[in-house]
Amino acid sequence: MTSSAKYLAARALLTAAGLAISVLATAQTAPVPPLAPATVEPERIILNLTNDPQHEMAVTWRSAAGSAAGKVQFAISEPGPNFVSRTTEVAAKTEALTLDVQEQTGFQATYNSVVLTGLKPATRYVYRVGDGANWSEWFQFSTAGKPGDKFTFIYLGDAQNNIKEHWSRVLREALREDSKASFMLHAGDLINRHASDREWGEWFSAGGFIHAQTPSIMTPGNHEYGRPIDDTGARLSPQWRAQYTLPENGPEGRDKLKETAFYVDYQGVRVISIDAPLLHGDEAERTAQVQWLDKILANNPNDWTIISLHFPLYSSEPDRDNPRVREALKPLIDKYKVDLLLQGHDHGYARGAAPTARSKQSPKDDATVYVVSVAGPKMYAVADLDWVDRKASHTQLFQVLTVEGKALNYKAFTANGELYDAFSLTKDAKGRKTRKDLKPATPELWVPGKKPAKTGDLSQ
Numbered sequence: 001m002t003s004s005a006k007y008l009a010a011r012a013l014l015t016a017a018g019l020a021i022s023v024l025a026t027a028q029t030a031p032v033p034p035l036a037p038a039t040v041e042p043e044r045i046i047l048n049l050t051n052d053p054q055h056e057m058a059v060t061w062r063s064a065a066g067s068a069a070g071k072v073q074f075a076i077s078e079p080g081p082n083f084v085s086r087t088t089e090v091a092a093k094t095e096a097l098t099l100d101v102q103e104q105t106g107f108q109a110t111y112n113s114v115v116l117t118g119l120k121p122a123t124r125y126v127y128r129v130g131d132g133a134n135w136s137e138w139f140q141f142s143t144a145g146k147p148g149d150k151f152t153f154i155y156l157g158d159a160q161n162n163i164k165e166h167w168s169r170v171l172r173e174a175l176r177e178d179s180k181a182s183f184m185l186h187a188g189d190l191i192n193r194h195a196s197d198r199e200w201g202e203w204f205s206a207g208g209f210i211h212a213q214t215p216s217i218m219t220p221g222n223h224e225y226g227r228p229i230d231d232t233g234a235r236l237s238p239q240w241r242a243q244y245t246l247p248e249n250g251p252e253g254r255d256k257l258k259e260t261a262f263y264v265d266y267q268g269v270r271v272i273s274i275d276a277p278l279l280h281g282d283e284a285e286r287t288a289q290v291q292w293l294d295k296i297l298a299n300n301p302n303d304w305t306i307i308s309l310h311f312p313l314y315s316s317e318p319d320r321d322n323p324r325v326r327e328a329l330k331p332l333i334d335k336y337k338v339d340l341l342l343q344g345h346d347h348g349y350a351r352g353a354a355p356t357a358r359s360k361q362s363p364k365d366d367a368t369v370y371v372v373s374v375a376g377p378k379m380y381a382v383a384d385l386d387w388v389d390r391k392a393s394h395t396q397l398f399q400v401l402t403v404e405g406k407a408l409n410y411k412a413f414t415a416n417g418e419l420y421d422a423f424s425l426t427k428d429a430k431g432r433k434t435r436k437d438l439k440p441a442t443p444e445l446w447v448p449g450k451k452p453a454k455t456g457d458l459s460q
């Protein structure tokens, strides 16, 4: 080989090696598709409950940066189209959001929100959003009735990953099962990366018009705080308060807990959202939440109390135990006999009563029921734990809860619409509770996970 041939061969080898390295580098940092910019047409329209759901409804949507001022037109719904001559128009609050974090650089959008007030209870309304030139279609919603009236709601565990691909069918199956749900409750980790507008876009796309007609309440998970992809430390998704309009009745003066810790009283049920990530890590926010929870549990005129938080007090996997969360909340849950906890985070299904509440065979009737569930496709092992009455692994689920006066019925369905778990709670005039488990015909969908850990005191 001549020296020039040697040179060419060496260069070819180096080129091939360089290409291989660059292919590897490309594979490690997967190409990011371009952002879908916010449009002039209203998009990502969503209803949220306020703490006066008989008389109010919150509407939030997104439009392009620099869009004309947003507004909502609404009226009591009618059989025909003539309601359009009877609409009320309300100007929106607008919030410009720009992101300058890694792949989100260049993101710009306007978020518009309105809280409709002065509504009539148990009434069907029609509304649209826009800027006067660009309008959405007309959507409909209902206001809440009075305490004791029958209603249903849907509870969903983590969506988090492959949201459009895999969470969409669960949400849609839930609506097929319960098309008249009064609201949906999301128990955290709605997305995987807290600031990723692509993932939030998937979340809104998966729900489509459902978000605009069935109000939601949501509690944040660790992935709403996520890893600090903006290098300024873990903080709440910048989209959270912009794209949702949630109650601001959390701990007073705690800005960090605004729209993450709150409660909604809906027809005899107090639904409380606890900001689990800030309960877990931050001493000031932890103390503030515990004191606030004590106050709102002590002054609670509702027949039923449900707490939703992301980190479960009793995990479906012993390796994922959250003793700090349990230490903070369990004394209050026991003191005030909270009925039900709806939780996420563990990517499995487990339902039962706390270990200390169990008699020889089954938990006492007045025991608080703890549920961990998952709606998205990410699956973790589920252990064979004593406190669990029904469990599932590698299964996506949604839940439909029905409340009427002093009766609460819980049903868990698999993603393909099969009834998987059910129980009912009833209270007598003195508030004494009876619990009945219903055993669906569906066989247990569970494969053995890890053995319970020997360390860690789950009786706390």
Ligand SMILES: [Fe+2]
Pocket (backbone or CB within 6 Å): 158, 160, 189, 221, 223, 345, 346, 347
């Ligand atoms: Fe999760």
Ligand SMILES: [Fe+2]
Pocket (backbone or CB within 6 Å): 189, 221, 222, 223, 310, 344, 345, 346
């Ligand atoms: Fe989580």
